[in-house]
Amino acid sequence: MTERNQPAAPLAFHHPGHGANASTGVAICHGFTGSPLSVLPWAEYLAGQGFSVSVPLLPGHGTSWHDLATTRWQDWYRTFERSYLDLAARTETCFVAGLSMGGAVALRVASLHDVPGLVLVNPGLSFYDRRVRYVGALKYVMRTTSPIEEEKPTAAPTEDGDYSKTPLRSVHELKKLFRQATRALPQIQAPALVFKSSVDGVIPPSSVAMISRHMDPSRLKVVTLPASGHVATLDVDAPTIFEESAEFFRQHAADRVASESS
Numbered sequence: 001m002t003e004r005n006q007p008a009a010p011l012a013f014h015h016p017g018h019g020a021n022a023s024t025g026v027a028i029c030h031g032f033t034g035s036p037l038s039v040l041p042w043a044e045y046l047a048g049q050g051f052s053v054s055v056p057l058l059p060g061h062g063t064s065w066h067d068l069a070t071t072r073w074q075d076w077y078r079t080f081e082r083s084y085l086d087l088a089a090r091t092e093t094c095f096v097a098g099l100s101m102g103g104a105v106a107l108r109v110a111s112l113h114d115v116p117g118l119v120l121v122n123p124g125l126s127f128y129d130r131r132v133r134y135v136g137a138l139k140y141v142m143r144t145t146s147p148i149e150e151e152k153p154t155a156a157p158t159e160d161g162d163y164s165k166t167p168l169r170s171v172h173e174l175k176k177l178f179r180q181a182t183r184a185l186p187q188i189q190a191p192a193l194v195f196k197s198s199v200d201g202v203i204p205p206s207s208v209a210m211i212s213r214h215m216d217p218s219r220l221k222v223v224t225l226p227a228s229g230h231v232a233t234l235d236v237d238a239p240t241i242f243e244e245s246a247e248f249f250r251q252h253a254a255d256r257v258a259s260e261s262s
Contacts, residue, residue: 010035010062010160012083013043017052017091024253025052025091027084027109029102031231032124032174033147033166035062037158039099042233045242051249052091056083060170062161065144069167073177080105084113093253097245099233100124100203101174104181107211110192111184117252118188119245121195121232125178125207132175139168150201154227155234185214193248194222195232195241202230 013036016022026046030038036055047053058079060071080102088094096118098106103123110118128148144165192215196208208222223244228235 010037010057010158012036012057013040013053013055015043015047015051015053017047017050019050021050021250021253022052023092024249025054025087025094026249027080027087027094027096028053028055029080029096029098029105030055030058030061031098031100031102032170033061033065033068033160033163034100034231035158035160037160038231039102039233041238042097042242042245046246046249049246051246052087054083054087056080064162065165065167065170068163068170071170071173073173073180076101076173077105077108077177081109081112084109084115088113093256095119095249095252097121098123100230101177103207104177107181107188108177108184110190111181111187115190116256117191117193117248119193119195119248120211121241122197122200122203122230123194123207123211124174124203125182125210126204127175127178128202128204132171136172136175139172142168144168145171148202150229152229153231154229154236155231158234182210182214185211188215189219191219191248191252192221193245194220195225195237195244196222197225197228197230197232197235197237200230 043053043055059075060068093116096106096109099121101124103120147166225237228237
């Protein structure tokens with residue numbers, strides 16, 4: 001028998017904040033089969049600006065596809081919600097943000113809690129592959145599938161663990177999460193800033209279209225990223241995400257404080 005060598009899981013990221021922005025929290029959620037490494041430069045930029053930042057490692061992530069197969073969407077959601085609530089308890093205002101599946105998680109949090117705003121990068125609510133409609137049955141006859149990969153990824157690679165296969169059971173859980181987040185869209189009252197790559201081989205444009213259709217257009221801004229792929233937080237347009245999101249957080253934190261004091 002041979003042992004499966006498994007590197008240490010990527011660590012969660014936490015920063016207490018400093019200076020004028022320390023009272024503003026930002027909870028960031030990574031994506032499906034990813035880890036905090038995929039949003040780490042974003043988190044570090046915000047921490048450098050003085051924001052209090054939290055990026056939890058979701059259950060079943062950062063290790064292997066075997067571990068992912070033992071988790072449900074509620075496990076992913078509750079872990080991030082707990083991270084958000086812990087950060088919100090230590091700050092005056094606390095935003096949510098997310099990449100890919102993390103966008104769906106952030107949307108659901110925003111529908112259930114009084115967040116002052118949310119920032120999403122290539123948020124997932126739908127799939128390119130139409131076979132996903134049958135995944136509830138397929139998972140019983142086909143244990144895994146190949147992961148979705150962009151033809152010519154331009155983002156820097158990260159060591160997120162062994163996800164050379166994707167459990168269909170987990171894809172079914174992802175589908176359930178997307179459904180829950182989509183149903184929650186009409187309940188979201190907070191302003192949202194959404195970044196969408198022009199060419200995204202992982203998440204179809206229909207995801208952002210659903211957000212645009214169900215959220216108040218006066219409180220929604222969509223920014224196109226012309227030179228990046230799906231993991232845009234590690235790609236060419238990352239500085240745009242970092243700078244515009246920081247300004248969004250500063251502006252809406254000030255708005256929230258002003259409204260509460262009036």
